[in-house]
Amino acid sequence: MNNSSLNLIVLFGATGDLAQRKIILALFTLFQGGGLGNKSKIIAFSRRPWSDADYRQFIRPSIKTSRDEKTVEEFLESIEYVEGTFDTPASYERLAQKITDIEKRLESAALVFYHLSIQPEFYELAVNGLGQAGLAKERGEYIPRLLIEKPFGHDEQSAQKLEQVIEQYFSSDAIYRIDHYLGKQGLENLLQKRMTDAAFEASLTKDQVAEIEFQIFESIDIEGRGEFYEKTGALRDVGQNHLLEMFATATMNMPEGSVPAENMQKARAEAIQALHGAGKDVTTGEVVHAQYEGYREEKDVAAESLVETYFSIMTTLTDPRWSGVKIILRGGKALAKRQAQIIYRFKDSQEKTFDIQGTSGFTVPDAYEILLKEALEGNKIHFVSLEEIIASWQFVDRYKEQFKTVPLQFYKKGYNF
Numbered sequence: 001m002n003n004s005s006l007n008l009i010v011l012f013g014a015t016g017d018l019a020q021r022k023i024i025l026a027l028f029t030l031f032q033g034g035g036l037g038n039k040s041k042i043i044a045f046s047r048r049p050w051s052d053a054d055y056r057q058f059i060r061p062s063i064k065t066s067r068d069e070k071t072v073e074e075f076l077e078s079i080e081y082v083e084g085t086f087d088t089p090a091s092y093e094r095l096a097q098k099i100t101d102i103e104k105r106l107e108s109a110a111l112v113f114y115h116l117s118i119q120p121e122f123y124e125l126a127v128n129g130l131g132q133a134g135l136a137k138e139r140g141e142y143i144p145r146l147l148i149e150k151p152f153g154h155d156e157q158s159a160q161k162l163e164q165v166i167e168q169y170f171s172s173d174a175i176y177r178i179d180h181y182l183g184k185q186g187l188e189n190l191l192q193k194r195m196t197d198a199a200f201e202a203s204l205t206k207d208q209v210a211e212i213e214f215q216i217f218e219s220i221d222i223e224g225r226g227e228f229y230e231k232t233g234a235l236r237d238v239g240q241n242h243l244l245e246m247f248a249t250a251t252m253n254m255p256e257g258s259v260p261a262e263n264m265q266k267a268r269a270e271a272i273q274a275l276h277g278a279g280k281d282v283t284t285g286e287v288v289h290a291q292y293e294g295y296r297e298e299k300d301v302a303a304e305s306l307v308e309t310y311f312s313i314m315t316t317l318t319d320p321r322w323s324g325v326k327i328i329l330r331g332g333k334a335l336a337k338r339q340a341q342i343i344y345r346f347k348d349s350q351e352k353t354f355d356i357q358g359t360s361g362f363t364v365p366d367a368y369e370i371l372l373k374e375a376l377e378g379n380k381i382h383f384v385s386l387e388e389i390i391a392s393w394q395f396v397d398r399y400k401e402q403f404k405t406v407p408l409q410f411y412k413k414g415y416n417f
């Protein structure tokens with residue numbers, strides 16, 4: 001982004017849960033602080049037959065926390081609505097027309113950001129739609145960027161295929177893969193500690209650390225999303241992305257120097273590749289996979305479903321710095337508490353815990369605010385590289401196989417694992 005450019009954010013899935021709860025508020029906060037640049041517009045793309053006014057009225061409650069009515073009005077005025085479905089070329093033509101209209105009105109070529117906040121099964125359709133309508137091509141001096149939510153694929157093969165589809169139209173530089181945990185303040189705190197506290201950083205080796213545990217516990221159950229969860233399970237839902245990015249941030253070899261994005265992405269990818277189970281390595285970990293009682297009675301869940309709503313993987317690392325250190329990854333739903341933590345347990349019985357859900361009591365920027373700001377600036381430090389995605393799917397694919405060799409356990413809702 002430079003301040004003279006027209007920044008145009010096209011939000012696919014503009015009526016969805018994520019858009020309503022997170023993205024619109026993050027865009028508003030950036031708008032309020034000048035973070036969207038001198039000239040910005042938002043195009044809300046979704047299938048409901050709505051006018052601009054309908055959408056603005058619909059989304060207004062998402063920014064109800066602001067008392068700055070004048071700015072709220074200006075922000076809402078900057079949003080225009082395009083009705084469309086992913087499978088109709090006419091929808092993309094309408095979108096193309098809208099982009100051209102806005103460029104003419106504001107007398108500037110647009111730097112366009114397509115944010116795919118839609119169900120993952122539609123990613124390829126939407127990317128093909130954009131590409132075939134010529135919407136991935138540069139406009140003036142600006143190359144459009146694609147922001148894509150997690151999950152990127154549902155296994156290694158599908159992730160590779162999705163990448164191939166995207167790269168038909170968008171260069172790899174223009175792809176921003178989101179895992180919003182990378183924008184969380186709790187992970188940033190850990191990174192800062194590792195960069196600034198030399199004694200702490202020096203203690204992070206096999207000589208002093210006995211084990212490191214990574215947890216993402218949710219107290220809610222699947223909340224009626226049986227169809228989604230049956231295809232996903234806990235390991236794919238939070239393991240492949242959030243837990244492994246927490247793991248990577250906690251164990252990577254810190255990149256030297258000014259820490260540009262590529263070095264950070266490379267360091268995180270190497271950390272994940274060093275886990276037993278990722279890459280060509282054989283799985284060696286101990287696993288538990290379990291399901292809460294009552295899951296099979298949920299809507300759209302198979303009567304004999306073997307999908308895990310909780311998992312625990314205990315493994316180690318091939319990296320010489322950590323060899324022999326126990327790594328524990330645990331996550332799931334309908335558990336006793338909501339908690340996301342990284343716990344280093346040292347051989348002298350000391351512990352150091354990092355709370356990733358952010359219970360510090362300080363007001364910190366939301367993860368989406370951080371990520372969208374970086375995407376506007378062309379900075380990828382908190383975005384996920386293809387290498388990270390592939391290594392994490394290799395790990396998950398192997399452990400999914402290993403689950404089949406171990407009996408599924410059952411637990412009561414609210415169980416404290």
Ligand SMILES: NC(=O)c1ccc[n+]([C@@H]2O[C@H](COP(=O)([O-])OP(=O)(O)OC[C@H]3O[C@@H](n4cnc5c(N)ncnc54)[C@H](OP(=O)(O)O)[C@@H]3O)[C@@H](O)[C@H]2O)c1
Nearest residue numbers: 013014015016017018047084085086117118120149150151
């Ligand atoms: N929700 C979260 O907390 C969260 C967190 C992290 C990542 N994500 C990821 O973010 C993405 C979006 O999640 P979500 O929970 O917001 O999904 P969602 O609530 O199901 O929203 C999907 C959006 O796509 C629209 N849509 C569906 N089918 C369409 C079609 N054929 N043509 C045009 N529009 C269509 C929906 O319109 P209607 O409103 O008319 O149905 C809605 O706006 C997913 O990839 C998810 O994995 C979500």
